[in-house]
Structures are given as C-alpha cells and as structure tokens.
Amino acid sequence: MSELNKTYTISVYTENNLGLLNRISAIFLKRHISIESFTTSESEIENIFRFIIVVNITKSRVERVVKQIEKQIEVIAAFYHSNEETIFLETALYKIKSQSLFNEKPLQKIIKNSQANIITVSPEYFVIEKTGWRKDTEKLYYDLEPYGLLQFVRSGRISVSKEPMNISNILGLNTDK
Amino acid sequence: MSKITRISGAEAVIKSLLKEGIDLIYGYPGGAIMPIYDELHKYEDKLNHVLTRHEQGATHAAQGFARVTGKVGVVMATSGPGATNLITGIADAQIDSTPMVCITGQVASHLLGSDAFQETDIIGISSPVTKWNCQVTKASEIPKVLAKAFYIAKSGRPGPVLIDITKDAQFELMEFSYSQCKSVRSYIPVPDYSIKQLKKAAELINNAKKPLIVFGQGVILGNAETEFKNFIEKTGIPSAWTILGLSALPSDHPLNVGMVGMHGNYAPNVLTNQCDLLIAVGMRFDDRVTGNLDTYAKQAKIIHFDIDPAEINKIVEVDVPLLGNVKETLPEILKLVNKNNHESWLGKFHSLYEIEYNKVIKEELHPTKEGLSMAEVVKEINIASKGNAIIITDVGQHQMVACRYARFNKSKSNVTSGGLGTMGFALPAALGAKMGAPEREVVAIIGDGGFQMTIQELGTIFQTGSAVKIVVLNNNYLGMVRQWQEMFFEKRYASTELINPDFVTIAKGYYIEAKKVSKREELKSSIELMMNSKKPFFLEVSVEKEHNVFPMIPTGASVSDIRLD
Ligand SMILES: Cc1ncc(C[n+]2csc(CCOP(=O)(O)OP(=O)(O)O)c2C)c(N)n1
Ligand SMILES: [Mg+2]
Numbered sequence: 017m018s019e020l021n022k023t024y025t026i027s028v029y030t031e032n033n034l035g036l037l038n039r040i041s042a043i044f045l046k047r048h049i050s051i052e053s054f055t056t057s058e059s060e061i062e063n064i065f066r067f068i069i070v071v072n073i074t075k076s077r078v079e080r081v082v083k084q085i086e087k088q089i090e091v092i093a094a095f096y097h098s099n100e101e102t103i104f105l106e107t108a109l110y111k112i113k114s115q116s117l118f119n120e121k122p123l124q125k126i127i128k129n130s131q132a133n134i135i136t137v138s139p140e141y142f143v144i145e146k147t148g149w150r151k152d153t154e155k156l157y158y159d160l161e162p163y164g165l166l167q168f169v170r171s172g173r174i175s176v177s178k179e180p181m182n183i184s185n186i187l188g189l190n191t192d193k
Numbered sequence: 194m195s196k197i198t199r200i201s202g203a204e205a206v207i208k209s210l211l212k213e214g215i216d217l218i219y220g221y222p223g224g225a226i227m228p229i230y231d232e233l234h235k236y237e238d239k240l241n242h243v244l245t246r247h248e249q250g251a252t253h254a255a256q257g258f259a260r261v262t263g264k265v266g267v268v269m270a271t272s273g274p275g276a277t278n279l280i281t282g283i284a285d286a287q288i289d290s291t292p293m294v295c296i297t298g299q300v301a302s303h304l305l306g307s308d309a310f311q312e313t314d315i316i317g318i319s320s321p322v323t324k325w326n327c328q329v330t331k332a333s334e335i336p337k338v339l340a341k342a343f344y345i346a347k348s349g350r351p352g353p354v355l356i357d358i359t360k361d362a363q364f365e366l367m368e369f370s371y372s373q374c375k376s377v378r379s380y381i382p383v384p385d386y387s388i389k390q391l392k393k394a395a396e397l398i399n400n401a402k403k404p405l406i407v408f409g410q411g412v413i414l415g416n417a418e419t420e421f422k423n424f425i426e427k428t429g430i431p432s433a434w435t436i437l438g439l440s441a442l443p444s445d446h447p448l449n450v451g452m453v454g455m456h457g458n459y460a461p462n463v464l465t466n467q468c469d470l471l472i473a474v475g476m477r478f479d480d481r482v483t484g485n486l487d488t489y490a491k492q493a494k495i496i497h498f499d500i501d502p503a504e505i506n507k508i509v510e511v512d513v514p515l516l517g518n519v520k521e522t523l524p525e526i527l528k529l530v531n532k533n534n535h536e537s538w539l540g541k542f543h544s545l546y547e548i549e550y551n552k553v554i555k556e557e558l559h560p561t562k563e564g565l566s567m568a569e570v571v572k573e574i575n576i577a578s579k580g581n582a583i584i585i586t587d588v589g590q591h592q593m594v595a596c597r598y599a600r601f602n603k604s605k606s607n608v609t610s611g612g613l614g615t616m617g618f619a620l621p622a623a624l625g626a627k628m629g630a631p632e633r634e635v636v637a638i639i640g641d642g643g644f645q646m647t648i649q650e651l652g653t654i655f656q657t658g659s660a661v662k663i664v665v666l667n668n669n670y671l672g673m674v675r676q677w678q679e680m681f682f683e684k685r686y687a688s689t690e691l692i693n694p695d696f697v698t699i700a701k702g703y704y705i706e707a708k709k710v711s712k713r714e715e716l717k718s719s720i721e722l723m724m725n726s727k728k729p730f731f732l733e734v735s736v737e738k739e740h741n742v743f744p745m746i747p748t749g750a751s752v753s754d755i756r757l758d
Binding site: 030031034035038039042045046079080083084086087089090091092187188 | 317328501502
C-alpha cells in the first residue's frame with residue numbers, strides 16, 4: 017500500500033517577512049523531510065515573494081505539507097506540482113584551469129557539444145555556465161570532472177507552472193491572467 | 194490647540210493593551226523589559242500585572258484564563274531565560290489552540306547577534322510553536338504589530354503569538370494612534386464551506402442508521418454549544434467527546450455517550466468501529482483518540498467539520514469535509530437534516546456502559562478496598578460542587594480519572610493540557626481560571642509529581658488571594674508512567690517512585706490553609722470543608738499507590754480492542 021516518492025515542486029507566494037523562511041523550513045524539519053533545493057526570489061507581483069522548494073516525497077505527504085505551509089499567516093498561497101506540470105530549470109557553473117583547455121583536446125569538444133556558455137576567461141581559469149535540466153548539468157559535470165573541476169555549483173530549481181496560479185485573484189489585485 | 198504628544202514605545206505597549214480591552218497580564222520582569230514594567234507601574238490602576246514565580250507559570254495562568262473566558266491571555270517576560278521559559282506554555286497553547294499573546298523584551302537592536310547579555314533568538318526558537326511571531330525594533334511599529342498579534346491570536350483557529358521588542362524600541366519616542374486589526378490579506382481565518390458538501394453531509398446524516406458524533410474543542414472555541422445541542426437533539430445522534438471537548442455538552446445529556454480515546458469510555462470506543470457514519474465536529478483525530486489508524490472506523494463514512502483546512506485529511510481520509518466555524522456550519526446543516534432518533538443504536542451504548550460500569554466504574558466510585566481511589570475523590574467533588582465547578586487537571590492518571598468521572602453542567606469548565614500533556618500545567622492554570630471566572634468554584638486536581646513541577650505558584654496564589662481549591666492525589670508515584678511500566682515493562686519501576694515532602698507543611702508555609710486525608714470516613718467532610726472555604730485551600734489525599742486506570746487502549750491497538758482490565 018506504500019506510496020512511491022516522487023519529485024514535487026512546491027511554489028509558495030508570500031509577504032516579505034523576516035521570519036518566514038525559518039517557519040517554512042521548520043515545517044520540513046518537523047516531519048524529517050529533506051529539502052532538495054530551495055530558491056527565493058521576487059514574484060510577478062510587487063512586494064510578493066516566491067519560494068520554490070523541491071522535495072522527493074509521496075503525494076499524500078506533499079499535500080499535507082503544502083497545507084501546513086499555506087496555514088502560515090504570511091503565506092498567500094502554496095501549490096505543488098509534479099515535473100510534468102511545470103517548466104523548470106537549473107543553472108550550473110563550472111570553474112576549470114585554463115591550462116586544461118590547451119592541453120586537453122577533448123575538453124574543447126565537450127564544451128562545444130554541451131552548448132554551455134563560457135562566461136569568463138582568465139590566464140588561470142575559465143568559467144562556463146550551463147542551464148537546463150538536472151540531467152544536462154549533471155552530464156556536463158561528469159564529462160568535465162576528469163579534467164579537474166576547480167569549483168562546481170548548481171542553483172536551486174526555478175520553475176513556472178503550466179496552469180495559472182491566480183495569486184492576484186487571491187489578493188484582490190488586478191489579474192495578469 | 195492639541196499638540197501631538199510623543200510617548201515611549203513602552204507606553205505604547207501598555208496603551209495598545211488597553212485598547213484591546215486587556216486588564217490582566219501574567220509575567221516576570223528583567224533587564225530587557227524594564228521600560229515596559231516601568232510603564233506598568235504607572236498604569237497599575239488599569240492593568241493588573243500578576244507576578245508568577247516562573248515564566249512557565251505565567252503562560253499556563255494565561256492559558257487557564259483564556260480557556261475559561263474565551264479571551265486572549267497575555268504574558269510578559271524578559272529576554273533570554275525569561276523568554277525561553279515561556280516555550281513549554283507556548284507549545285501547549287499552540288497544540289491546544291489557546292489564544293495567547295506573549296510579549297518579550299529583547300536586547301537593544303544594535304546588539305542583536307552579538308551574544309549580548311541575555312540575548313537569545315526567541316523568534317527562531319518560538320517559530321515552530323507559535324501561530325505567528327514578530328520582532329519589533331522601532332517604537333512606531335508597536336501599535337500595528339500588537340493589533341495584528343491580537344487579531345491573529347483570537348481569530349480563526351486560535352493560538353499563541355509572540356512579539357519580541359528590543360529595548361531601544363521600548364525607549365524610543367513615537368506618536369501613538371491605534372486601530373484594531375480587522376484583516377490580514379494573506380490570512381483567511383474562517384474558510385468558506387461548500388454548499389455541495391453541506392448537502393452531501395446532510396444526505397449522509399439522513400440516511401445513516403448508526404451514526405456517531407465525536408466532538409472536540411472546536412465546539413467550545415466557536416461558542417457553538419447551543420448550535421451543537423440543537424443539531425444532536427434534532428438528529429438524535431449519540432455524541433462522544435475528546436478530552437478537550439469535555440464540558441461542551443452537559444454530562445447528564447441523554448445523548449452524551451462519554452469520552453473517546455485511550456482511557457475513554459468503553460461504548461464510544463467500541464462502537465467507533467461499528468457505526469456507519471462518523472461525524473467529527475471540531476476535533477483533530479489525535480493518535481490518543483484513534484488508536485491504530487489501520488483499523489479506525491474503516492467501515493464508516495466520515496464527515497469532518499473543522500475551521501482549519503490543514504486538519505482535513507491530515508490523519509484520517511474523510512468523505513465530506515466541512516470547513517468553517519461550527520457556529521455557522523451547524524445551523525446551516527440543521528436546516529437540511531431530518532428529525533430523527535436512534536433509540537436502538539443508542540441502546541447499544543447503554544448496554545456497553547453497563548458492562549463498563551460493572552467491570553470498572555462501580556469499583557472505582559465505590560471501592561471495596563481499603564485505600565482511597567482517585568475516582569471517589571472526584572465523585573465527592575462532583576457532589577459538593579453539584580457539577581458547577583471548573584475542574585483543572587494536570588497530567589497523568591489523576592487527569593484521566595478526573596476527566597472520566599467529573600460531571601459538568603456548563604461549558605468551558607474543563608481545563609487540561611490535552612495535546613502536549615504538560616505536567617505542571619494545572620496549578621498556574623487554576624490561578625488563571627479563577628481570575629478569569631472569580632464567581633465560579635475552581636478546583637485543581639493534580640498528581641504528586643506534576644504538583645512539584647510548578648509548586649512555587651502557591652506563592653502567586655497566596656499573593657493574589659485567589660480562592661483556588663487544590664487537590665493533590667498523592668500516590669507517591671509518577672503513576673501513569675508506573676502503570677505503563679507495570680503493563681508493558683514487566684513492573685520495572687525505573688525512576689517513578691517519589692519520596693515526597695510534607696505537602697501540607699509546604700502549603701502552610703505559603704499561608705494557604707491545608708489538610709491531609711487518608712481515610713474514607715474523612716473524605717466527604719474534608720472536601721466540604723475545602724469547598725466551603727472562601728480562600729485558597731490545599732487538600733492532599735493519599736490514594737491507592739499502585740492503581741491502574743482502565744479502560745485502556747494499549748498503544749498500537751485498535752479502539753475496539755479497548756481493555757477493561
Ligand atoms: C513535563 C512532563 N514530563 C514528563 C511527562 C511524562 N509523564 C506523563 S504522566 C507522568 C506521571 C505523572 O505523575 P503524577 O503527577 O504523580 O500523576 P499520576 O499519574 O500519579 O496521577 C509523567 C512523568 C509529562 N507528561 N510532562
Ligand atoms: Mg502520582
């Protein structure tokens with residue numbers, strides 16, 4: 017009877033409040049759920065913030081967690097979506113020794129084929145950026161790894177839902193949709 | 194020529210409280226909140242500050258006050274240890290939905306994060322156990338934040354709010370104006386119910402042959418006792434209560450079929466697994482109520498009335514959710530349900546009660562053993578109070594016995610720590626209850642263990658002259674834990690025996706009239722003596738040491754496997 021874990025993207029629209037981040041992460045902590053990624057930014061509405069949280073849990077758990085999030089006073093609305101219901105991306109940065117670029121022929125080909133952007137080049141190192149799905153940034157990581165990654169970092173997921181979220185309606189503002 | 198007068202943030206706190214109609218605060222002063230206490234001194238004719246002996250006592254007193262009045266309890270404490278001492282009471286208020294506003298002092302804003310003397314991150318610490326919290330660093334923000342605090346604490350599903358005010362904000366001058374908070378745009382205190390669900394629920398109710406209602410504190414918090422009574426009387430549905438629903442329906446009401454849960458009554462627990470419709474009204478399916486979920490009311494359709502959308506399908510998947518305040522939803526459904534009675538189904542409750550009576554209740558109320566039983570003490574309190582007292586209980590065996598046997602005529606008369614099970618709750622809560630309902634008799638029933646967790650509040654009871662009646666049921670054990678050790682750990686009594694002090698001497702040391710009873714012949718007269726006193730009174734009753742509370746649903750067992758012995 018046990019349900020399977022699945023990746024869900026939780027989107028939370030909030031007022032700008034100092035303590036809210038703490039409250040929301042406490043909801044996961046209390047239930048012993050680890051957060052795969054957490055991103056906050058401004059939203060499409062002035063002074064309203066948007067948190068994007070990615071978790072890997074069952075549907076019934078994500079439902080309950082989202083209700084607890086929505087219950088927080090300064091949360092305007094919270095939603096959860098499966099991967100099929102959202103359009104999402106992550107960005108990764110890779111820092112590599114410049115020398116490798118000249119010594120290792122295959123490296124140039126990898127970079128070219130990956131459609132990554134070179135964003136900085138200096139005599140010591142260069143930095144490339146790749147935006148896409150996890151499997152794309154991960155592939156590039158494994159391709160580059162043998163040539164010595166000085167640093168690697170990947171952002172949290174950013175995502176927009178396919179369905180409208182109608183936050184403006186909830187707030188009684190003029191709607192965009 | 195009115196010139197604008199500027200007042201300090203500290204004075205703005207007091208003025209805001211007065212605007213909210215507050216005239217009673219429980220608290221404890223210290224460095225970071227001294228400017229506010231200085232203002233309290235100036236306003237002492239309008240605002241009564243009760244100095245408890247520990248900040249935890251202040252929270253429980255505020256809870257006791259809130260539970261019997263339905264108003265917001267207010268607490269003040271200093272930063273650091275003062276603030277952390279509030280946490281148990283705040284967590285208790287959160288899980289039992291008690292409206293409370295706590296105001297803490299904080300180090301000056303320029304010192305935040307410097308590990309200043311008595312600095313603690315009380316916003317961070319209290320976040321998971323408050324309905325809302327907020328730190329204020331500017332005097333000008335005080336009225337607005339406090340207005341919001343009171344609104345949030347008491348609206349919708351009530352709960353505790355903590356406001357942390359830095360010391361510089363208390364000193365800073367500001368122009369005071371106050372308007373009550375009426376809404377917060379991101380917060381829906383009372384969600385709408387759906388007409389479709391209402392109709393569906395009514396249809397289920399009209400077609401049910403064996404319906405059972407389980408009601409909780411939602412009925413009391415919604416002030417919906419009359420609406421609830423009208424609903425059950427029209428539909429004729431047997432109604433059982435959770436521990437926090439106790440007293441919402443008079444004990445002698447013909448449809449009152451007792452308590453559900455671990456130490457509840459036999460009939461409603463057994464019949465939970467036979468009913469065809471379970472109607473949950475303002476309750477949250479706590480695990481102490483449901484027992485093993487895999488076998489909980491599987492045969493029944495379930496309707497759930499609740500104000501909190503997060504409670505719907507949290508524990509039990511329901512067929513029909515009905516959001517909203519039961520004060521509004523019950524009268525709506527009343528119009529759609531047929532007048533009915535369920536006599537033969539109700540008869541099943543009566544015959545199972547007979548079994549419980551013969552196997553458990555009779556011996557509890559009329560023991561044939563020499564030692565006093567907890568239940569006979571409660572029975573004598575019932576007789577002396579005629580069921581009109583407010584009963585406050587602590588946590589343990591005495592709590593279960595008191596809730597099982599106490600009789601109530603009026604609502605808001607049972608105050609206990611249900612969700613958190615906080616030992617030490619009762620003594621300060623009784624003080625708060627008495628101050629909230631001075632015209633009523635308030636009896637605290639406490640175990641010898643829990644009494645010693647907040648025993649110092651005897652000092653507050655003495656200082657305020659509150660005529661609280663304190664009954665300690667002394668079994669020289671942490672009785673409830675001992676019962677579990679006896680039943681599930683082969684009688685290995687690890688650290689549950691208490692060698693107690695002379696409680697009577699201690700009470701007398703606080704100038705409280707005190708008496709000890711250990712013989713049945715003296716019980717009635719001692720309780721009468723206590724009840725007739727116009728002052729605080731302490732009564733210690735030596736009860737049977739190794740007595741177990743039954744019925745009992747062992748953890749993991751099904752409600753219908755409730756044991757009678
Ligand atoms: C603060 C706190 N610590 C521990 C417990 C666990 N506990 C539950 S009941 C109980 C025993 C209570 O003993 P006593 O107050 O003497 O009451 P009795 O059960 O004997 O009536 C304990 C230790 C608790 N509920 N609260
Ligand atoms: Mg005891």
